[in-house]
Amino acid sequence: MATDSTTEEIRRRADITEVVSQYVSLVPAGNGRMKACCPFHDEKTPSFYVSRDKGFYKCFGCGVSGDIYKFVQAMENTDFLGARKILGARYNVEVKSRAEMSPEQREKVSERDKLLKVTAAAAHFFREQFAGNLGLAARDYARIRGLSRETVEKFGIGYAPDNFNSLRGTLTRKYGFSDDEGIAVGVLIEKKSAEGELGGMFAEGAERRVYDRYRHRLMFPIWDESGRVIAFGGRALEGAQQENPDSNYVPAKYINSPESPLFHKSNVLFAWHLARAEVSKRDGVIITEGYMDAIALHEGGFPQTVATLGTAVTAQHVALLRRLSPKAVYLCFDGDSAGMKAALRTAPLFAENALDVRVVRLPIGHDPDTFIRENGESGMQSALDEAIPLARYRLVSILDAHDLESVEGRAEAMRQSAEIINDLASETERSGYVSFLVDELLKIEKPGNRTAWERRRSDLERLVKNELRADEGRAGQKERLRDAKIGDGRLAPTRQKSFSSPKWEAIRLEEEKAANDLHEATQSISESSIVAPGVLKAEKCLIAAMLSFPTWRGHILERLPLAKWTHETHGEIVIAARKYGAEEEITPVDFSENLSEDAQKVVGDVMLSDEAGNSPDAAIIDDWIARVEMHWARQTEIEMLELVNGKIGRGETVSDGEKAAFVSALEATRRKMPVPEK
Numbered sequence: 273m274a275t276d277s278t279t280e281e282i283r284r285r286a287d288i289t290e291v292v293s294q295y296v297s298l299v300p301a302g303n304g305r306m307k308a309c310c311p312f313h314d315e316k317t318p319s320f321y322v323s324r325d326k327g328f329y330k331c332f333g334c335g336v337s338g339d340i341y342k343f344v345q346a347m348e349n350t351d352f353l354g355a356r357k358i359l360g361a362r363y364n365v366e367v368k369s370r371a372e373m374s375p376e377q378r379e380k381v382s383e384r385d386k387l388l389k390v391t392a393a394a395a396h397f398f399r400e401q402f403a404g405n406l407g408l409a410a411r412d413y414a415r416i417r418g419l420s421r422e423t424v425e426k427f428g429i430g431y432a433p434d435n436f437n438s439l440r441g442t443l444t445r446k447y448g449f450s451d452d453e454g455i456a457v458g459v460l461i462e463k464k465s466a467e468g469e470l471g472g473m474f475a476e477g478a479e480r481r482v483y484d485r486y487r488h489r490l491m492f493p494i495w496d497e498s499g500r501v502i503a504f505g506g507r508a509l510e511g512a513q514q515e516n517p518d519s520n521y522v523p524a525k526y527i528n529s530p531e532s533p534l535f536h537k538s539n540v541l542f543a544w545h546l547a548r549a550e551v552s553k554r555d556g557v558i559i560t561e562g563y564m565d566a567i568a569l570h571e572g573g574f575p576q577t578v579a580t581l582g583t584a585v586t587a588q589h590v591a592l593l594r595r596l597s598p599k600a601v602y603l604c605f606d607g608d609s610a611g612m613k614a615a616l617r618t619a620p621l622f623a624e625n626a627l628d629v630r631v632v633r634l635p636i637g638h639d640p641d642t643f644i645r646e647n648g649e650s651g652m653q654s655a656l657d658e659a660i661p662l663a664r665y666r667l668v669s670i671l672d673a674h675d676l677e678s679v680e681g682r683a684e685a686m687r688q689s690a691e692i693i694n695d696l697a698s699e700t701e702r703s704g705y706v707s708f709l710v711d712e713l714l715k716i717e718k719p720g721n722r723t724a725w726e727r728r729r730s731d732l733e734r735l736v737k738n739e740l741r742a743d744e745g746r747a748g749q750k751e752r753l754r755d756a757k758i759g760d761g762r763l764a765p766t767r768q769k770s771f772s773s774p775k776w777e778a779i780r781l782e783e784e785k786a787a788n789d790l791h792e793a794t795q796s797i798s799e800s801s802i803v804a805p806g807v808l809k810a811e812k813c814l815i816a817a818m819l820s821f822p823t824w825r826g827h828i829l830e831r832l833p834l835a836k837w838t839h840e841t842h843g844e845i846v847i848a849a850r851k852y853g854a855e856e857e858i859t860p861v862d863f864s865e866n867l868s869e870d871a872q873k874v875v876g877d878v879m880l881s882d883e884a885g886n887s888p889d890a891a892i893i894d895d896w897i898a899r900v901e902m903h904w905a906r907q908t909e910i911e912m913l914e915l916v917n918g919k920i921g922r923g924e925t926v927s928d929g930e931k932a933a934f935v936s937a938l939e940a941t942r943r944k945m946p947v948p949e950k
């Protein structure tokens with residue numbers, strides 16, 4: 273929990289909703305919370321919530337959570353120090369050296385530094401191999417692909433030899449890195465196969481079966497935004513000699529490094545550090561789908577090019593692009609590619625960020641690499657000049673994809689078009705595209721004379737506008753459904769603002785039902801340990817109060833000792849909460865640091881719940897405690913009932929003491945049930 277003063281000072285000054293809204297558009301979600309479509313997973317209705325008071329965010333869709341530092345690290349693809357520097361600059365806090373960091377932070381940073389040394393060493397090794405005796409095939413291939421010496425230098429292109437142990441041998445023997453470090457950054461693989469499958473392939477370390485991931489491949493380093501190597505892409509070369517130990521192995525044409533502590537492909541754009549200085553000098557930024565395309569464009573005179581690495585354009589990519597304030601973003605994808613389809617889905621993100629996105633249309637059968645080699649710089653420039661706005665491209669694609677002569681085809685095309693137009697950020701754009709859509713439809717319908725044309729135009733305009741309103745309604749409906757789903761069963765945000773009576777009524781009914789089921793429960797001992805959902809919910813409410821309001825913590829911990837919490841995970845949180853002083857504020861991220869994953873999830877859930885936002889009064893707290901205590905009273909009751917029923921069943925006498933205990937157990941649960949008589 274010890275954090276240095278700079279880190280804390282930034283945290284004090286920074287408003288997390290302001291930090292997050294630099295990257296995604298937040299809308300109010302009640303109780304001081306804001307929400308947005310999650311930047312970490314693909315969604316159309318917001319499940320990403322940010323709490324200003326708690327300095328905390330959480331996505332109920334994919335589960336990510338964290339504080340300002342974690343968010344900026346993810347969005348800017350940087351480490352803790354990098355995030356702190358960015359935030360320090362934004363909030364005018366002077367950021368000094370790493371000496372100011374807590375030991376945990378220092379450890380994380382030095383871990384990253386160490387891994388960066390491994391990737392740097394690997395990059396150096398691959399370059400050496402490319403230039404050396406073994407690199408002949410790689411150099412030949414580079415020549416055939418038309419990669420100049422300058423390009424090979426600029427992109428640090430290398431060669432991974434046709435050998436299972438050459439990089440590994442170098443990393444361990446020459447640099448003293450461990451296998452685990454090589455595995456962590458993805459240049460080495462640990463084979464998890466049955467004993468003996470690999471035979472005597474490995475002279476050393478045979479028991480662990482660690483070997484080079486990349487063999488007989490042209491190697492492309494992938495950098496972070498400061499130009500440090502964080503991962504690799506490898507392109508297969510013809511004629512590999514070494515047989516793979518895995519008999520099912522078919523060499524993939526391209527292999528990228530797996531996700532690692534250094535590399536998250538969804539927030540990396542290939543060649544970003546090379547391109548970013550060029551973007552302002554040129555008319556925008558070009559995105560291609562792979563590094564070969566990006567390299568070809570750089571070589572062909574378009575150094576403002578970046579590439580995605582086998583993913584769709586993500587929100588993080590959009591955030592990176594937005595920082596450049598490009599005049600335009602050119603999507604230079606193969607028209608039928610998965611990348612283009614995915615880019616179409618990302619379109620609302622572009623619109624939200626007010627980026628002018630254009631689609632470069634290349635002739636069928638061409639990719640950017642082949643196109644620029646055939647048509648040169650001027651051909652490529654014309655293709656850029658003729659690129660069409662993304663929304664227009666989407667509308668045309670939809671009209672093309674549907675049979676507009678059929679009622680169903682036309683209705684579906686209109687529905688999809690309305691969604692696209694409603695995604696647009698500005699009213700001007702929306703009305704512009706209404707006209708565009710009407711014109712396109714008129715072109716298809718070709719009404720006879722001028723009068724018919726005019727009449728049809730106003731009909732179509734009305735139809736399109738009706739469709740837009742219908743789409744808005746559908747979008748609202750989806751959002752409401754989503755909210756309802758989040759509210760179900762989890763202590764997640766709902767539209768309810770406080771402890772309203774319907775909510776409590778629901779919990780009471782749940783409890784009542786559990787009580788009514790009691791008789792059945794007694795028939796089976798195994799079921800007697802089931803905890804009613806209302807009890808678990810009460811415990812979560814208590815956790816929310818404990819973590820959010822130091823004043824209530826002592827009271828709750830005292831009234832409800834550890835043994836009374838019915839859920840193991842809740843117990844874990846109670847143990848952690850006990851370590852805090854009476855008045856000490858709890859910050860969710862620090863608090864969660866050493867908790868199990870389950871416990872982290874519960875903390876994340878409750879911290880954004882309504883209960884964490886409103887200070888409860890004593891009566892509510894005591895009511896929650898009573899619910900948990902009632903659970904235990906019922907447990908006693910069940911045990912007594914079993915004891916008494918068992919004795920009666922076996923024809924034994926129930927003693928007066930046992931009768932009295934049973935009656936008092938029943939009284940404890942305030943239920944009127946006749947004592948079974950013999």
Ligand SMILES: [Zn+2]
Pocket residue numbers: 310311312313320331332333334335336
């Ligand atoms: Zn998410």
